[in-house]
Amino acid sequence: MKKVQYQIINPVKLGGKITVPSSKSDCHRAVICAGLSHGISEIENVNFSEDIEATCEAMKNLGIDIVKLKDGLIVKGEDKLRIKNSNIHCAQSGSTLRFLIPLAATVENEVTFEGEGKLVERPLKPYYDIFNKQKIEYKNKAGRLPLTINGQLKPGEYRIEGNISSQFISGLLFALPLLDGNSKIIITTELESRPYVDMTLDALNKFSIKIENNNYKEFIIKGNQKYKSCNYKVEGDFSQAAFLLTLGILGEGTECIGLNAKSLQGDKVVLEILKSMGAQIIDEEESIKAVPSKTHGTVIDASQCPDLVPVLAALASVSEGTTKIVNAARLRIKESDRLAAISCELNKIGADVEEKEDGLIIRGKAKLRGGSVYSWNDHRIAMALAAISSKCTEPLIIKDSSCVKKSYPEFWQHFRKLGGNIDEWSVGE
Structure with missing residues (x-):
């Protein structure tokens, strides 16, 4: 019998200092x-x-x-x-x-x-x-x-x-x-x-x-x-830092240790995208800080940074105004159809996400309901949903949450370290 892991996240603001996993x-x-x-x-x-x-x-x-x-x-x-x-x-x-x-x-x-x-x-x-x-x-x-x-x-x-x-x-x-x-x-x-x-x-x-x-x-x-x-x-990973920075923007601020400011990683563009959404990001010599900020909609070209789309879509769902994500068709052949997955799961908890052939249109809301969502066995979907849990009015329950092991095995441990209030269940299916 397969054991399926659930994370039950009680909404609280998160913050603190964390070392980013390697790229x-x-x-x-x-x-x-x-x-x-x-x-x-x-x-x-x-x-x-x-x-x-x-x-x-x-x-x-x-x-x-x-x-x-x-x-x-x-x-x-x-x-x-x-x-x-x-x-x-x-x-x-x-x-x-x-x-x-x-x-x-x-x-x-x-x-x-x-x-x-x-x-x-x-x-x-x-x-x-x-x-x-x-x-x-x-x-x-x-x-x-x-x-x-x-x-x-x-x-x-x-x-x-x-x-x-x-x-x-x-x-x-x-x-x-x-x-x-x-x-x-x-x-x-x-x-x-x-x-x-x-x-x-x-x-x-x-x-x-x-x-x-x-x-x-x-x-x-x-x-x-x-x-x-x-x-x-090996450098620290900007694609994983994106989840931690989002937690801080919506919470009490995060400081991400171990990122290379001169990195060639394409996902380093997350810093500029977050700034374009109104987030206050502070680059320091050995760390990058996300300050609690009120974010707003923007246009995001995903052609050079497809892995960032799930977490940016999640952030956009709780940002003021409309965000358009374009040139993202290749997300349909990732670990899941990520355009379908993130739009489906965000809409389940009260977001307003419209799926297009090669992108998303997201009309932000101040709060989401919470409730049950599914990871689609995709690490980036699970972590993106967790990153905005503080904006839910009810607990957020993520089914098949162990999929984070694919890229970030310590994610739930780090989530707790930053103040996350979570319960973990394993159920046979």
Whole structure:
């Protein structure tokens, strides 16, 4: 019998000082680059979410030795992958799956990728197009995982649309420098989620891989490059800080420790978006503070920061006036259909959210009712709803609240630390 976890949140204002968990996006990249490097790398400040655990286990299956420390990793890299286990289980991590498929295709062995939840149906067409062109054998289950590939990538020209997930571009950027020949990635449409590509290029550079970026229209990759080991400290995560900052804006203020003011993370734009909504955000040398503020509506372009939409939509639902979220169609193929999920659950508790094909229109209210909501087994939906619980007039009950383990296992612990009044139930279903 499956145990389903519920959080019953009694509405109170939250506030205080908290250390932000490390960036999942940054850590995926560091683990992969360290694994491809000759020598030993130490990675500090690792938050062992389910997604990061999936990438570590996958790299072990590709022949990399990884030792887990209390909050870090020792990675003994290999400049040539060797398959230890041909079944790569990616749990629900899209980054693990899409980053590692091209790497697995640099070796001759047959490899099978498996997953859970919505990951089994996340689209992989750009890779299938490459496999068809290069005559790499693959099979899947009616377009779904498991995916088995057997064949090697060849150097050459790769054409990728820019308005799909940047994870496909990053996956190729990790793999193509290892090939015996030069390659080029040509971006055929405007590149969305550009900051995620910047993070990949930065990580590659730190591990001595050089990529020529021609204004994000094409990437020139020399073959036969060697990753070199280094020590790496993972940054604090702005996408997780967004939930903590929102709690503070609506509550008694929060101070988020461990964020890099010079970060390349695309979700750092949350600071500017919150300011545009009237929030008072104070940048200090080693922390960022959110001051209790009255927020108002704005227009949010989600094309470069899709992961921020759930929490910004939640904040907008209790802000004065109307907020429009645009260019957000890709949220429909995340861990859940996030446009449907956040609009449905907010409306359940009294919000006024209108779902559009590629965005949301949110008419803010001073208070929400509270009541029962469902996470859709999506960590960002659960945390977004919790972030506005102080604006409910009745307790907020979040079903399937354990999904936060995917990215932020300590979320409910930190919620309590900031003054949250919550009861936890587990029920068999």
